Amino acid sequence: xxxxxxxxxxxxxxxxxxxxVVHSDIQNAIGSAFSQNGPRTTATIVTSNxxxxxxxxxxxxxxxxxxxxxxxxxxxxxxxxxxAVQRGDTSVDRFAGLGLSPQDYTRRSITIDQLLRMxxxxxxxxxxxxxxxxxxxxxxxxxxxxxxxxxxxxxxxxRYANNDTLAAVQAIKSTFVEHPPAELFAKxxxxxxxxxxxxxxxxxxxxxxxxxxxxxxRLGQLYLDDGVLPNGERILPEGWVHYxxxxxxxxxxxxxxxxxxxxxxxxxxxxxxxxFAMQGNRGQFVVIVPSRNVVIVRxxxxxxxxxxxxxxxxxxxxxxxx
Numbered sequence: 467x468x469x470x471x472x473x474x475x476x477x478x479x480x481x482x483x484x485x486x487v488v489h490s491d492i493q494n495a496i497g498s499a500f501s502q503n504g505p506r507t508t509a510t511i512v513t514s515n516x517x518x519x520x521x522x523x524x525x526x527x528x529x530x531x532x533x534x535x536x537x538x539x540x541x542x543x544x545x546x547x548x549x550a551v552q553r554g555d556t557s558v559d560r561f562a563g564l565g566l567s568p569q570d571y572t573r574r575s576i577t578i579d580q581l582l583r584m585x586x587x588x589x590x591x592x593x594x595x596x597x598x599x600x601x602x603x604x605x606x607x608x609x610x611x612x613x614x615x616x617x618x619x620x621x622x623x624x625r626y627a628n629n630d631t632l633a634a635v636q637a638i639k640s641t642f643v644e645h646p647p648a649e650l651f652a653k654x655x656x657x658x659x660x661x662x663x664x665x666x667x668x669x670x671x672x673x674x675x676x677x678x679x680x681x682x683x684r685l686g687q688l689y690l691d692d693g694v695l696p697n698g699e700r701i702l703p704e705g706w707v708h709y710x711x712x713x714x715x716x717x718x719x720x721x722x723x724x725x726x727x728x729x730x731x732x733x734x735x736x737x738x739x740x741x742f743a744m745q746g747n748r749g750q751f752v753v754i755v756p757s758r759n760v761v762i763v764r765x766x767x768x769x770x771x772x773x774x775x776x777x778x779x780x781x782x783x784x785x786x787x788x
Contacts, residue, residue: 493522495785496512496520504772506772507749507764507765509527509533509679512787519787530678532658533765534674535676536747536748538682538751539631540672540744541727543582543671544582544727545650546638546671547634547638548701548709551703552693552703557578558709561576564633579726580630582710583624585624585625586616586620587622587623588617593627597628600670601670601673604665606664607632608668610632611633612629614629624718632672654681654695656684660677662676686744686753688702689702689756690754690759692707693706707756711740711742711754714726729742730742734777736781737781743776748767748768749764749765749773750765753776760787
């Protein structure tokens with residue numbers, strides 16, 4: 467992690483080939499992200515109608531410097547599931563393959579949809595569920611994420627858990643032989659994004675992806691474009707954007723809702739209710755506002771216990787674009 471003093475120094479981004487149109491209001495809005503005490507912003511990008519309108523980096527970072535996405539990877543996982551659905555390789559209503567015997571029928575009935583919505587009903591050791599043995603200790607996805615027993619009927623309780631996303635990805639593992647995550651990244655122009663695996667080759671898409679602010683803005687734009695690339699190729703099914711951004715079943719406590727791999731700003735004053743977001747630890751945010759055709763990316767290296775106010779930042783950016 468760069469020293470705090472380095473992070474606080476700011477420099478403009480290099481010119482974007484798409485032609486950012488920068489004005490003082492939006493510059494002031496994104497500049498505020500770098501001036502806060504506590505949170506340490508490393509990058510911000512705002513796109514409007516498919517064009518970059520503002521972009522800024524902390525010293526030591528830049529357009530080609532990837533950072534760990536943390537749980538933004540969960541939204542990438544949901545996107546990969548959507549791509550598999552579009553190809554006809556899977557369905558969100560399909561059983562996820564958990565449960566080792568016919569006697570374990572209830573666990574065997576857990577669907578990919580319930581996993582994406584954090585509603586599997588499985589036990590996890592902590593909220594969010596620590597997966598350090600997998601991330602740092604040489605464990606595998608199978609050893610870490612698939613064996614947990616039920617404590618609730620599937621679909622009846624929300625509990626945010628890395629293990630649910632890992633199990634959803636494992637359910638489409640066979641599709642990665644012909645369609646690995648790198649294929650999707652290449653189609654989107656996410657040329658500085660890498661998805662990590664465990665030592666057995668299983669993707670760790672609950673957290674372990676490295677990406678740049680520009681690459682994540684491209685992913686956000688895919689959702690604004692209803693899953694269709696500029697060349698007309700459909701990557702995500704019709705209705706997938708609605709699917710991931712619509713609450714269904716149990717919901718978390720607090721100011722945000724949850725869809726399928728995405729957080730929802732559907733009950734937040736001053737922000738359009740169709741807004742949804744990818745969010746990760748240490749201040750990683752990709753906010754998608756369909757009704758405004760806007761994507762807001764904020765990357766950070768926030769210290770433990772320091773939380774960036776993404777709701778206020780989103781309000782400020784949208785106001786600057788009025």
